[in-house]
Amino acid sequence: MQKGNLREKAKTVLVAGGAGFVGSHLCDALLARGHPVICVDSFISGSRDNVRPLTNHPGFRLIEQDVCEFLEIDEPVDQIYNLACAASPPRYQADPVHTMMTCVAGTGNLLALAEQHKASFLQASTSEVYGDPVEHPQREDYRGNVSCTGPRACYDEGKRAAEALCFDMLRAGRVDARVARIFNTYGPRMQANDGRIVSNLIVQALSGKPLTIYGSGMQTRSFCYVSDLVGGLMALMDVEPNPRMPVNLGNPGEFTVNEVAEMIRSMVPTRSAIIYKPLPKDDPQRRRPDISRATELLDWQPTVPLVEGLGNTIDWFANNLSDRPQRRAA
Numbered sequence: 001m002q003k004g005n006l007r008e009k010a011k012t013v014l015v016a017g018g019a020g021f022v023g024s025h026l027c028d029a030l031l032a033r034g035h036p037v038i039c040v041d042s043f044i045s046g047s048r049d050n051v052r053p054l055t056n057h058p059g060f061r062l063i064e065q066d067v068c069e070f071l072e073i074d075e076p077v078d079q080i081y082n083l084a085c086a087a088s089p090p091r092y093q094a095d096p097v098h099t100m101m102t103c104v105a106g107t108g109n110l111l112a113l114a115e116q117h118k119a120s121f122l123q124a125s126t127s128e129v130y131g132d133p134v135e136h137p138q139r140e141d142y143r144g145n146v147s148c149t150g151p152r153a154c155y156d157e158g159k160r161a162a163e164a165l166c167f168d169m170l171r172a173g174r175v176d177a178r179v180a181r182i183f184n185t186y187g188p189r190m191q192a193n194d195g196r197i198v199s200n201l202i203v204q205a206l207s208g209k210p211l212t213i214y215g216s217g218m219q220t221r222s223f224c225y226v227s228d229l230v231g232g233l234m235a236l237m238d239v240e241p242n243p244r245m246p247v248n249l250g251n252p253g254e255f256t257v258n259e260v261a262e263m264i265r266s267m268v269p270t271r272s273a274i275i276y277k278p279l280p281k282d283d284p285q286r287r288r289p290d291i292s293r294a295t296e297l298l299d300w301q302p303t304v305p306l307v308e309g310l311g312n313t314i315d316w317f318a319n320n321l322s323d324r325p326q327r328r329a330a
């Protein structure tokens with residue numbers, strides 16, 4: 001559901017990071033609404049499989065390029081979504097300098113492209129801008145508790161700098177920029193080995209390996225199903241007037257990691273035990289979005305319950321891993 005004066009005619013939409021987990025679902029949804037899509041991706045953390053079904057679609061164009069390099073697009077572009085950035089800690093920490101440059105130089109290049117094309121721009125920011133929060137749940141006016149020297153800084157601080165760039169371009173009247181602060185999202189096409197909680201636990205359960213929990217498992221997370229998130233991103237891009245402030249997008253339901261592990265164990269036929277390992281440095285204890293702003297401005301809220309989203313995700317992994325046990329019937 002969306003509120004506001006929505007633009008209705010087909011727009012040419014550029015999705016940077018469109019071969020990633022979220023980006024590929026966004027490309028699907030935009031094409032389904034009749035918008036031609038230009039996907040720009042370097043495949044550093046995305047997958048060709050995610051966009052392979054789209055390559056024969058007449059409205060889809062794929063440009064393989066790193067957004068840190070200057071971008072030139074030879075056709076009019078109406079909207080630009082910037083999702084280009086590896087999102088999971090093992091991937092963004094593999095080359096932290098490149099991650100920071102993707103956030104800063106990459107976002108700068110895409111904003112310049114938006115300015116040139118007079119395109120609206122949506123930045124995929126993150127709940128990581130709140131760091132290990134001392135306020136709970138996190139509202140957009142909370143300024144965060146982030147280490148600028150730790151191993152997550154390339155991502156957290158990179159995304160904060162990218163937000164600053166967006167708001168500077170907006171205040172200067174140069175780009176119609178919008179910023180979504182995305183909280184943990186899960187669903188089909190997550191990468192099996194990217195170290196995120198849901199994918200880790202599902203893959204371990206499906207492979208009959210012990211389910212690994214870092215820390216006590218009492219730390220909480222909120223989990224938003226990918227179709228809900230994509231709806232929120234599109235609503236934020238399309239709403240008029242521009243909110244001119246960041247908007248949290250996530251599911252406010254809060255679960256301990258232990259609860260999620262138990263749900264997955266109840267849905268996958270596995271005898272896997274749960275094992276505990278030390279918590280990585282700077283890992284936040286609590287994370288839950290306050291989505292009142294999104295509800296008020298976009299009339300948006302997530303609708304897919306965790307048990308249903310986990311079921312879809314388990315089914316997808318069961319069909320895309322070599323070992324293929326099915327999930328338990330509900």
Ligand code: NAD
Nearest residue numbers: 017019020021022042043044045046066067084085087185
């Ligand atoms: P992902 O890693 O699956 O997708 C990112 C995509 O960007 C990949 O296809 C990758 O190849 C591409 N990319 C990375 N750096 C690039 C570069 N320099 N040039 C061109 N392409 C590049 O991650 P995702 O989970 O789909 O996340 C998408 C966006 O949403 C990211 O910006 C991420 O920070 C943000 N986000 C995601 C979550 C989540 O839970 N998935 C949470 C908060 C924020």
